[in-house]
Ligand SMILES: [Zn+2]
């Protein structure tokens with residue numbers, strides 16, 4: 001079975017009317033899986049022992065996560081002669097996850113790291129020899145893409161089946177930064193489970209009420225309450241009372257709107273790398289065309305290709 005077929009099989013468990021973000025979050029909805037991709041894609045780690053060291057995970061948990069990613073077609077498992085040490089090579093599908101990783105990294109740096117916290121994750125753009133900062137760009141008009149200039153249109157609010165529960169883990173209490181400060185891990189520790197990403201997507205679509213969110217996502221009320229409370233405490237959502245209706249609305253804050261780049265990157269990844277069709281229409285309001293995004297370096301304005309991205313742990317931190 002090739003990698004794309006494996007990825008397809010892995011997402012077959014999900015609802016047929018899922019969005020690409022549902023699909024992406026279903027396949028990589030677990031924070032540890034994202035951190036394994038961080039190390040495989042950005043740090044070019046391959047060996048089991050290296051992953052153990054960088055993640056601080058026990059053998060059983062790491063083995064389970066690696067085999068899930070292998071089964072989903074994101075890693076290839078190999079044995080290195082002569083001692084048959086295990087190593088894992090990211091497939092093209094995993095390498096294409098780069099924009100999602102960088103979007104999480106930059107959002108984590110902007111909103112979650114304190115000024116005195118020194119990130120262990122330094123990423124450079126070798127094309128311009130600058131610390132890499134990126135923007136999502138529309139492939140039609142080259143304009144910047146974010147929550148404020150994307151318009152999404154979808155059919156009536158049909159009720160979704162909940163996504164697969166396998167590997168769904170509560171976030172917020174897990175010590176993901178076991179080996180140093182990392183903005184991706186920080187981002188995942190507060191927003192890393194699939195429900196939070198899906199709630200943010202629904203908030204972007206304009207769903208603001210508890211009951212509507214619950215119906216649309218098919219989520220248990222206690223889990224929804226928990227996630228909404230966390231996202232509100234984190235200042236990703238704000239709870240306001242509508243003076244006309246008296247209803248309480250959850251709205252995205254500036255921080256929440258800025259996070260929307262992460263689901264937009266996930267959507268693009270699922271469409272391009274997993275071959276998922278989007279049942280919704282996304283438009284870039286600057287040019288009015290169907291939304292397709294690419295990643296651009298803000299310093300040199302060149303497209304960000306993986307071969308031009310270098311990372312090194314910040315040894316001063
Ligand atoms: Zn455009």
Ligand SMILES: [Zn+2]
Pocket residue numbers: 125127128129130297298299300301302
């Ligand atoms: Zn550059």
